[in-house]
Amino acid sequence: MTDATRPIAQETRLARLTGKSAVSDFRLIALLVLGTVAANLALAETGFWRSLSFIAIPAGFVVLVVICERIGRHVRPARRAAYEKALAFGFPAAVLALWQIAGDTGMINTTWFPQPSRIAAGLWDMTIRYDKFSQTSLLGRPWLIPQAFSEGGFAGVWTLLSESHVLATVARVFIGFVLGAIPGILLGVVMGVNQTVRLMLDTTLSAIYVLPKIAIFPIVMLIFADPFGEGPKILVVALAVFILMTINTMAGVRGIDNVYLMAGRNYGAHGWQLMRHVILPGAMPVIFAGLRIALGTAMIVIISVEFLRAKQGVGFITFYYWEVLNPEKMYAGLVVVMLLGVLLTYLLQWLQRRLMPWQR
DSSP states (O other): OOTTTHHHHHHHHHHHHHHHHHHHHHHHHHHHHHHHHHHHHHHHHHTOTTTTHHHHHHHHHHHHHHHHHHHHTTOOGGGHHHHHHHHHHHHHHHHHHHHHHHHHTTSSOTTTSOOHHHHHHHHHHHHHOOBTTTTBBSSOOGGGHHHHHHHHHHHHHHHHHTTBHHHHHHHHHHHHHHHHHHHHHHHHHHHHHOHHHHHHHHHHHHHHHTSOTTTSHHHHHHHSSSTTSHHHHHHHHHHHHHHHHHHHHHHHHHTSOHHHHHHHHHTTOOTHHHIIIIIHHHHHHHHHHHHHHHHHHHHHHHHHHHHHSOSSSHHHHHHHHHHTTOHHHHHHHHHHHHHHHHHHHHHHHHHHHHHOGGGO
């Protein structure tokens, strides 16, 4: 074999091996699918599926992972992004479909675990319905904004939107998040660069961090003249975010490699220049990781507070429908909470891409 024909032969051999691997993986996938379906049907027909579900469900998940990995081996690089998106969105869709089937066939108790279709219907009803008793709605009836503006201007639009449960929760989270994150980042930077401040405050912050934020809410209420107003709700969110951001920022600043600090000083950076061009960019990944955690904590805290002491908000309506034993709308409220978490996280990631262009 000459040097000219050797690469062609190697490519041919590689193509044959790839083809054999694809056939083998396809056979394995077909065997796993048929075996899993047959096993679940057999358990369902004999009446043992519900009692053995704690084994059947994890086993089915393992089989699904193996199938997806085998398929992923043969996905072309050009289609890799589409494949990953299919995994990210396909798995939740499959779970919802199985949930629907399990409810329709009586495998689960639909009184307490209603099918996704019933939850979607409850969410739609919450969206279009206006509660005349509490004078609230889920979104604030945005379809009436043109009419409200023509009748009362911006004041009419504000009155319309102020009835929204979603906007009430988002406003509390946003204001508390900003009020807690900014001073938390500033204090974390100071603690990261100054050992004296760090030694003075580190133990105190660690002690406050482990306190359940909902447990200090009654104390926070006593600080304000109106304990049932918006101030206590926002402040308890700000406190939770402040503690998290202080600790994460301090860790990010202290985790910067000394090589970068020495390089900055060698180029003449001192004081504010060193802070702006070396310390803050170096700590930014950890700061944004802390912001994501703090955002999730803020959502958890405000939903818990709205459970206890609120007449408006997503947490309030979720707890209200639990009290009146309406599980469809209770689950719909939880769906709204999850959607808010996803949307706010995407907004935070968008901000991260703008402030950290070097990571693109």
